[in-house]
Amino acid sequence: MKTVAILIFPDFLMLDMSGPAETFTVANRFLPADAGYRLVLISATQTDIRASNGIRVLADTTIAEPAESYDLLLVVGGPGAYSGRPP
Amino acid sequence: MKTVAILIFPDFLMLDMSGPAETFTVANRFLPADAGYRLVLISATQTDIRASNGIRVLADTTIAEPAESYDLLLVVGGPGAYSGRPP
Numbered sequence: 001m002k003t004v005a006i007l008i009f010p011d012f013l014m015l016d017m018s019g020p021a022e023t024f025t026v027a028n029r030f031l032p033a034d035a036g037y038r039l040v041l042i043s044a045t046q047t048d049i050r051a052s053n054g055i056r057v058l059a060d061t062t063i064a065e066p067a068e069s070y071d072l073l074l075v076v077g078g079p080g081a082y083s084g085r086p087p
Numbered sequence: 088m089k090t091v092a093i094l095i096f097p098d099f100l101m102l103d104m105s106g107p108a109e110t111f112t113v114a115n116r117f118l119p120a121d122a123g124y125r126l127v128l129i130s131a132t133q134t135d136i137r138a139s140n141g142i143r144v145l146a147d148t149t150i151a152e153p154a155e156s157y158d159l160l161l162v163v164g165g166p167g168a169y170s171g172r173p174p
Contacts, residue, residue: 017105057144
């Protein structure tokens with residue numbers, strides 16, 4: 001089992017999260033359970049976070065919490081990445 | 088302003104929601120505010136709802152609440168659509 005973390009922030013582009021998330025989810029259908037991928041959604045701020053399309057998602061944890069170790073970390077893009085302040 | 092409602096349910100396919108949502112959001116950039124699209128996310132069950140990729144989203148309302156009138160209603164697909172029971 002490998003862990004894939006996706007880091008999101010306010011005004012993130014939802015497709016940048018859902019596209020890769022779907023890829024790993026579909027891959028899991030074809031892999032033995034112990035060789036599959038576990039997704040962890042990390043928020044740069046609070047766990048209830050709004051994408052640039054207005055839809056809110058609930059992250060599993062925030063960067064303020066002690067991190068476990070991840071096999072892969074994906075950082076999404078989106079309008080919030082250009083706000084001029086750290087997300 | 089036109090209202091676009093997206094109906095989701097447990098185990099819905101997140102890309103079925105985020106793809107169309109992004110389309111209308113990008114369209115809004117090129118339209119006058121009063122000619123743009125407003126998205127409303129409706130859940131078939133509770134507002135905190137988990138997609139088939141494991142990510143949870145927060146709906147704006149549920150079908151149990153009195154509905155406003157929408158210009159367009161999109162119903163997503165996903166593994167939850169084949170569960171054999173109404174979502």
